[in-house]
Amino acid sequence: MDSPDAFDTPRAALSTPLLQRNRLLGALSTEARLRLLPSVDLVQVRTGQSLDPARGAARRAYFPITAMASVCQVSPSGESTQVALVGPEGMVGFPLLTGSEAPWLRSTVQLPGAVLAVDGARLAQEFRRGDTTTQVLLGYMHTLMAQMAQAALCHRHHSIEQQLARWLLATADRMAVREIASTQEMVAGLLGVRREGVTEAAGRLRDAGLIACRRGHFTLLDTRGLRARACSCYAVLQSGQDSGAGAGTAGQPPRTGTSTTEQEEQSHPDHVPLAA
Numbered sequence: 001m002d003s004p005d006a007f008d009t010p011r012a013a014l015s016t017p018l019l020q021r022n023r024l025l026g027a028l029s030t031e032a033r034l035r036l037l038p039s040v041d042l043v044q045v046r047t048g049q050s051l052d053p054a055r056g057a058a059r060r061a062y063f064p065i066t067a068m069a070s071v072c073q074v075s076p077s078g079e080s081t082q083v084a085l086v087g088p089e090g091m092v093g094f095p096l097l098t099g100s101e102a103p104w105l106r107s108t109v110q111l112p113g114a115v116l117a118v119d120g121a122r123l124a125q126e127f128r129r130g131d132t133t134t135q136v137l138l139g140y141m142h143t144l145m146a147q148m149a150q151a152a153l154c155h156r157h158h159s160i161e162q163q164l165a166r167w168l169l170a171t172a173d174r175m176a177v178r179e180i181a182s183t184q185e186m187v188a189g190l191l192g193v194r195r196e197g198v199t200e201a202a203g204r205l206r207d208a209g210l211i212a213c214r215r216g217h218f219t220l221l222d223t224r225g226l227r228a229r230a231c232s233c234y235a236v237l238q239s240g241q242d243s244g245a246g247a248g249t250a251g252q253p254p255r256t257g258t259s260t261t262e263q264e265e266q267s268h269p270d271h272v273p274l275a276a
């Protein structure tokens with residue numbers, strides 16, 4: 001599993017509006033974004049690539065723009081369960097800020113696309129300033145901890161069908177899409193359950209007219225119905241997302257309080273071309 005250290009886009013193409021495509025960076029002050037800009041690269045990542053700073057040559061934090069990463073807890077014997085999703089609302093690489101190591105957590109690209117790679121030492125320096133950047137990153141750290149705690153409860157108490165519905169909605173919300181490129185095997189690995197369990201659950205959601213499944217793709221057809229089948233974790237995490245990092249902070253409009261899947265016919269907001 002390789003790490004995205006190669007730069008696919010010249011640094012000269014970067015701009016502060018591009019940084020705002022990640023909501024966490026968008027919540028920083030304009031001055032903070034300008035200070036960070038020389039330490040940022042735009043990187044294209046592929047499904048399955050590792051985003052763990054320790055696994056690449058460079059120690060960098062990753063802020064997704066159009067990609068999504070899953071954070072998994074991995075046991076020494078290789079068992080794995082997803083504990084958090086990170087899309088354009090978040091970042092991967094918190095150990096770089098705290099100077100700690102988290103070898104049991106693995107961050108892997110789940111949906112391919114663009115991420116902003118930020119030099120870890122430079123970001124840590126910005127984090128220690130004690131201003132808006134500190135507040136925004138601490139706020140997101142809280143959101144991430146809430147996701148992990150909720151994941152523990154969810155895996156223990158909620159059915160595979162409920163978890164699958166939650167995962168589909170959460171992924172669609174982050175990426176502002178209705179079609180998700182992922183195999184049932186990948187989803188089973190992320191949820192830490194048997195593939196057969198995901199196949200059965202997906203079949204029930206499909207028979208109810210809520211989703212369509214074809215090889216390697218899920219399409220959300222009825223998000224209202226899917227929300228009714230999802231476990232309560234979806235609403236809990238959604239409200240945490242809306243009140244968490246970036247809401248009402250400098251430089252970025254607050255979240256709307258409405259999930260992407262609730263905004264049935266809206267297109268992706270605040271679109272800035274990647275080459276801007």
Ligand SMILES: [Zn+2]
Pocket residue numbers: 153154155158162163166231232233234
């Ligand atoms: Zn749950």
